[in-house]
Amino acid sequence: MKVSDILRVKGNTLFTVTADEPLAKAVEIMAEKDIGSLVVMDHGDLVGMLTFREVIQAVVKNGGTVGTMLVRTAMDDAPLTCTLETEMDEVRRMMLNRHARYMPVMDKKMLMGVVSFYDVAKAVVDSQNFENKMLKAYIRDWPEEKEATP
Numbered sequence: 001m002k003v004s005d006i007l008r009v010k011g012n013t014l015f016t017v018t019a020d021e022p023l024a025k026a027v028e029i030m031a032e033k034d035i036g037s038l039v040v041m042d043h044g045d046l047v048g049m050l051t052f053r054e055v056i057q058a059v060v061k062n063g064g065t066v067g068t069m070l071v072r073t074a075m076d077d078a079p080l081t082c083t084l085e086t087e088m089d090e091v092r093r094m095m096l097n098r099h100a101r102y103m104p105v106m107d108k109k110m111l112m113g114v115v116s117f118y119d120v121a122k123a124v125v126d127s128q129n130f131e132n133k134m135l136k137a138y139i140r141d142w143p144e145e146k147e148a149t150p
Contacts, residue, residue, distance in 0.1 A: 001087070001088040001123060002084065002085055002086065002087055002088065003082055003083065003084050003085070003086045003088070003091060003105050003115060004084040004085065005088075005123070006088070006115055006119050006120070006123050007084070007105060007112065007113045007115070009123075010113070010115075010119055011113075014039060014111065014113060014114065015029060015030075015033055015035055015038050015039070016038060016039045016040070016041045016111075017029065017038045017039075017040055017041075017050065017071050018040065018041060018042060018071065019040050019042055019047055019048060019070065019071050019072035019075065020070055020071070020072060021070065021071050022066075022068065022069070022070060022071075023055070023058060023066045023069040023070060023071055023073070023074050024066045024069075026038055026050055026055075026071050027055055027066060030050075030052070030055075036051055036052050036101065036102065036116065037049060037050060037051040037052075037101070037102040037114060037116070038050045038051075038071075039104055039111060039114060040071055040072075040075045041111070044109075045109060046079070046081070046104055046106065046109075046111055047075075047077065048071075048072075048075035048076055048077045048078075048079060049075060049076045049079035049102060049104065050071055050074060050075045050076070051076070051101060051102055053101070054074045054075055054076055055074060057074070058073060058074035079100070079102075079103070079104060080094055080095070080098055080100050080103050080104075081103060081104045081105070081106045082094070082103055082104075082105055082106070082115070083105065083106060083107060084105060084107060084112060086105075088120060088123060088124070091103065091115065091120055092120050092124070095117055095120065100117070101116060101117045102114055102115070102116050102117075103115050103116075
């Protein structure tokens with residue numbers, strides 16, 4: 001299974017901000033859209049990723065408020081990325097190694113979508129459920145052995 005398979009099912013609705021937007025505005029968008037991340041873009045290029053993890057870390061550093069902070073001060077400016085052709089096992093390994101919950105999907109310099117750890121886990125479970133159903137159907141339809149006659 002590849003990343004393109006997940007995006008095909010999930011869709012590719014994207015929410016982005018710029019690095020120079022107020023962090024408060026980004027947090028408001030995340031809360032309003034009920035999403036855990038925003039892709040940070042600058043002139044059409046991916047420049048970072050903002051997740052609730054970065055927001056919480058920034059709030060703690062700033063004495064408990066976002067104040068006048070900009071997205072740029074909180075974002076991860078070197079996010080993990082993958083392509084549409086990246087295999088799901090590789091995405092899972094990368095996300096686990098970096099403790100990343102979200103990964104932008106790129107086609108050269110074009111942002112194609114974002115996959116979350118939830119999307120990856122759901123794809124694995126769905127795939128296992130499908131395989132399980134196929135095995136049960138195979139076993140159910142297996143011809144019964146005839147007793148050998150001496």
